[in-house]
Amino acid sequence: MPALVVSELRAPAAGPAEGVLGDVLRRAVGRGPTDLLLSSPGTGETWTAAELLADAEAVAAGLLARHDPGARIATCLGNGPAPVLVQLGVALAGMTLVPVNPRSRPAEVEHALRLSGAVLAIAAEEVAGNPVADLCAAVDGVEVLRVGTDWRAALPWAAPGGLPVVEPQSLAQVQFTSGTTGRAKGVRITHAGMVATGAAFAERLGPTAGRVWCNPMPLFHTAGNVLGVVGALSAGAEHVVLPFAPEPVLQALEQRRVSMLSAAPTLLDLLAAAGPPPLPDLRVLFTGGMTVTPAFVDRVEQVFGARLSITFGMTETCGAVLQTSPEDPDPVRRETVGAPLAGTDVRIAGPDGDVVPPGTPGELWVRGARITRGYLDDPVATAEAIDPDGWLHTGDLAEMSPAGACRVVGRLKDMIKTGGENVSPVEVEEVLVEHPDVARAAVVGVPDPRWGELVVAFVVPAGERDPSPAELTAHCRDRLSPFKVPRSWRVVDELPMTASAKVQRAELRRIAAAT
Missing domain, CATH: 3.40.50.980 (Rossmann fold)
Structure with a gap:
């Protein structure tokens, strides 16, 4: 495709509705009634x-x-x-x-x-x-x-008897947000949204993903019950379901000859630390939910010998809206969250709502079949999130390349303002995880009477040795402008996470302010 002159991609006009979740299951039966579609290593059932x-x-x-x-x-x-x-x-x-x-x-x-x-x-x-x-x-x-x-x-x-006719636009699920910005809201998800997302997700993974998908992601969340359940059905793949624990997952990868593993970045870190055995059948790793750095991509692919596919999504988008393909060029796979999934419009908007040029950060707006119909019994929150033209304002800062791949650079509300300058937490975090002693990092701002906010970094050690604040400061000074360098350091065993594997920055801000 030609290079973009503005950061906006419009999906082709929508075709006929792809049906409802029951149709996806029946199509899978039609393709092969004896094909294995579900297995449970924990109970031994298939x-x-x-x-x-x-x-x-x-x-x-x-x-x-x-x-x-x-x-x-x-x-x-x-x-x-x-x-x-x-x-x-x-x-x-x-x-x-x-x-x-x-x-x-x-x-x-x-x-x-x-x-x-x-x-x-x-x-x-x-x-x-x-x-x-x-x-x-x-x-x-x-x-x-x-x-x-x-x-x-x-x-x-x-x-079994007569079953009702189900319409594609009917309500399939009420999913609850992670609650990082207040009390959890009920997100209304339609059959059409789930079906479109599961099919597009499977298509983006492509045949490389194979026929056996291991899914230890929570089945109460869209990552598990849309991308996992509906995605595997759409692909006609065996869906291996089990709770997450490193040893059982590693056993399942071997015994079920898994070709695609879905896991949050923190789970992949734990599996890598457990020392995975040779897994010749594993072709694709799928992850999302938090910032993924090039260093993380390189490390995970080297340990598992498989390609990594990264998604950006939220409950309001059925779990995915942007995704890299295992076949994407290295710069796209390592540095972005990919291009929009089929059926999705994407716009990078400036403060006035106008589209910004490629390479310019702005708020990520999305629109299409997979977008929520709003929050249950909350018209005010719905109107704040979705504008009259159907655009969901995600609150995420992103930039689009001239080729249409997107890079998420932070959250609007997470932007740190210190001494009159703006600091993107994601930019600082990407620098921190390049240090050999740092496995994961999260950066927040805390109020300060002189500077407005101070940059505070929480780091998880990569090994037994705690990172030295002096070394980390020097590491950052070599790579960042002085105002972006953290003023305060906290070494922690783990970062507080939501159920959907997102860092709880509000909790980190509370801890930083209290100490």
């Missing part, structure tokens, strides 16, 4: 395409025996086959899924169930010591199905 459809229809029938189409059904489950079967069953029943983080605290569970209007919660007895079924049962008006060791016994099975 499903062919025909078996997965039969079980999903039986769950749908069981749900319809209890509630009418349109009902809101919550899940509070750890990774495994149960959340996948419930997700598919809810979709076939014409109901709306409300996935809730099973590590949520009582107030968070109550907020999610009440805001969504859930009538039924399918909840684990406990996850990581959290008695999540009891937390759901404490919310008046919500029926609870408790899932213990025998997960099959807890699900609502019934003989």
Whole structure:
């Protein structure tokens, strides 16, 4: 394509609707009813395409025996086959899924169930010591199905019968934001958005990704239940689901001969530290959720011997809107989050909303089928996020190359203003992780009466040796303007993260201000 003169890409006119989640499953059955589509290393169970459809229809029938189409059904489950079967069953029943983080605290569970209007919660007895079924049962008006060791016994099975017609624009899920900017909002996601995103994600990965996808990403989040569940169905791949822990994941990679692994950057770091065995079948690693640096890409690809695909997305975009391909040139794969997925308009806008030239930072705006229809019962927040022309204002700062690849350079609200100068945390973090003693870094600003804000860096050591503040300061001074160099240093074991693997900068600002 010719070089861009402005930082905007428009998707081709939308074709016919790609259907609903049930259609994706039925198409997979049509391609190969005996193809393996789901496996659970934790329980030893597997499903062919025909078996997965039969079980999903039986769950749908069981749900319809209890509630009418349109009902809101919550899940509070750890990774495994149960959340996948419930997700598919809810979709076939014409109901709306409300996935809730099973590590949520009582107030968070109550907020999610009440805001969504859930009538039924399918909840684990406990996850990581959290008695999540009891937390759901404490919310008046919500029926609870408790899932213990025998997960099959807890699900609502019934003989399949007639299923309702589901429209592509109907509500498929109410997903909750990570809550980094206040109380979690309920994001309305349609069947059309999920189907379009899963298909585009699989297409961008291409045939290199192979036929066995390992997904330890949380199935209560779009990374797990859209990019994972819908993406694998779209590709006709075996979807290997399991909770994240380094040893079981490494075993699954070997035993299931996994060709594509989906994991957040922090999870990839843990796997790399565990010393992965030779994995000749592994072709593609997929990641996102936080800033990925060229040094990280090089390290991960060297350790695993596989190509890395990076995405940028948010709950409001079904988990992905920009993505690199494993076949992209090295500069694109190492330095950007790729080009827009099919069916997405992207604009880099200046403060006045006008499109900026390529290479110029501005706010990332996106529009298209995968964009949320707004926040549940929150018209004010919806109007603040989505303008009358349908553009979602992400709040992220990005720049677009003349070839159409995007690089995310920070958050508007995270920009640090010190001594009258603007500092991008991402720019400083990219410099810090180039130091051999630094595995990860996060940079925030804290109030200061003289400078407005001071630049504070939190660093996670790459080995047993703590990085020296003096060495890190010298490292930064060689590469950054003086006003960008952190004035204060904190060495920490881990960075506080959201469930979607994003750094909790608000928590870091609180810690920095308190100390």
